[in-house]
Amino acid sequence: DWNSGNVIAEQVAKIRAQVGTGKVICGLSGGVDSAVAAALVHKAIGDQLVCVFVDHGLLRQDERRQVEEDYVKATGIRLVTVDVREQFLTALEGVSDPETKRKIIGREFIRTFEQAQAELIKEAAETDGDPIAFLVQGTLYPDVVESGGGSGTANIKSHHNVGGLPEDLQFELVEPLRTLFKDEVRAIGAELGLPAEIVQRQPFPGPGLGIRIVGSITQERLDLLRQADAIVRAELTAAGLDREIWQCPVVLLADVRSVGVQGDGRTYGHPIVLRPVSSEDAMTADWTRLPYDLLAKISNRITNEVDGVNRVVLDVTSKPPGTIEWE
Ligand code: XMP
Numbered sequence: 001d002w003n004s005g006n007v008i009a010e011q012v013a014k015i016r017a018q019v020g021t022g023k024v025i026c027g028l029s030g031g032v033d034s035a036v037a038a039a040l041v042h043k044a045i046g047d048q049l050v051c052v053f054v055d056h057g058l059l060r061q062d063e064r065r066q067v068e069e070d071y072v073k074a075t076g077i078r079l080v081t082v083d084v085r086e087q088f089l090t091a092l093e094g095v096s097d098p099e100t101k102r103k104i105i106g107r108e109f110i111r112t113f114e115q116a117q118a119e120l121i122k123e124a125a126e127t128d129g130d131p132i133a134f135l136v137q138g139t140l141y142p143d144v145v146e147s148g149g150g151s152g153t154a155n156i157k158s159h160h161n162v163g164g165l166p167e168d169l170q171f172e173l174v175e176p177l178r179t180l181f182k183d184e185v186r187a188i189g190a191e192l193g194l195p196a197e198i199v200q201r202q203p204f205p206g207p208g209l210g211i212r213i214v215g216s217i218t219q220e221r222l223d224l225l226r227q228a229d230a231i232v233r234a235e236l237t238a239a240g241l242d243r244e245i246w247q248c249p250v251v252l253l254a255d256v257r258s259v260g261v262q263g264d265g266r267t268y269g270h271p272i273v274l275r276p277v278s279s280e281d282a283m284t285a286d287w288t289r290l291p292y293d294l295l296a297k298i299s300n301r302i303t304n305e306v307d308g309v310n311r312v313v314l315d316v317t318s319k320p321p322g323t324i325e326w327e
Pocket residue numbers: 102158159160161162203204205206207247282283319322323324325326327
């Protein structure tokens with residue numbers, strides 16, 4: 001019968017056998033899969049692993065700190081953070097078409113990861129021992145089935161993975177989660193002592209907040225959305241609803257403004273959309289009937305605390321016909 005301790009022992013042995021004394025690289029996204037995959041590999045081969053985390057500026061509040069501090073503290077993993085916030089803002093300037101945003105974000109992400117990779121390969125070559133010849137991927141069983149079961153090569157839909165791999169992949173893949181489902185991955189992450197904020201994290205799109213600003217992306221808009229999103233997440237957690245909700249995109253309608261009144265003055269601000277959904281697999285979804293009191297609290301907090309937002313609206317569309325994300 002299934003037991004996370006057994007799976008960990010089994011995978012650790014398998015990783016050791018595959019990697020030997022080789023060096024391994026892994027990109028962390030902040031999500032569950034890459035975090036658990038890297039932790040397993042680290043348990044198996046320790047400092048032969050180095051992880052790369054790209055801060056593209058489209059992350060939610062506190063995500064970078066959770067990876068850099070909590071996750072590193074829990075695992076002892078060697079982590080290199082690449083801060084490319086400026087570069088992404090510049091590349092995305094004036095772009096509002098959703099697919100164009102995705103393409104730019106994906107392209108910049110791969111470029112950044114490849115550069116970090118090249119530097120680490122160079123550094124590893126200058127020290128003794130084996131070169132970096134392995135790349136960790138947090139591929140799960142459903143991904144394997146979906147992509148036709150191919151193994152050992154990169155075969156990942158760009159939609160699902162902003163770190164979509166370059167064609168001329170010179171690494172051998174290490175995929176310790178290939179036989180597992182999401183809830184099993186969470187159980188293993190918990191068993192390995194990873195922070196709950198990461199292990200229990202709800203799905204979050206690779207392009208991040210970039211596809212939750214309807215309109216073009218600016219620093220100011222990102223800051224505003226990050227604040228609103230943090231309020232929503234804190235209130236949903238406080239209400240004990242994290243497990244009932246599949247995810248709750250918080251969307252800034254940056255090109256829409258509406259009139260409001262606050263204090264003695266008229267405001268002309270932006271609406272924030274709440275999109276809480278219930279789902280099994282994100283293929284279909286229903287809007288979650290959140291308690292009115294909770295909605296009122298979230299609305300009050302956002303309009304009081306987030307400068308530039310004077311209206312909060314609730315998305316009551318199922319999927320289909322609406323997608324979960326607005327872009
Ligand atoms: P939609 O909006 O298509 O979303 O109903 C279904 C699920 O996929 C996530 N999503 C993405 N994930 N890159 C990702 O890694 C993307 O470009 C992307 N677009 C949507 C979405 O959050 C939901 O869980």
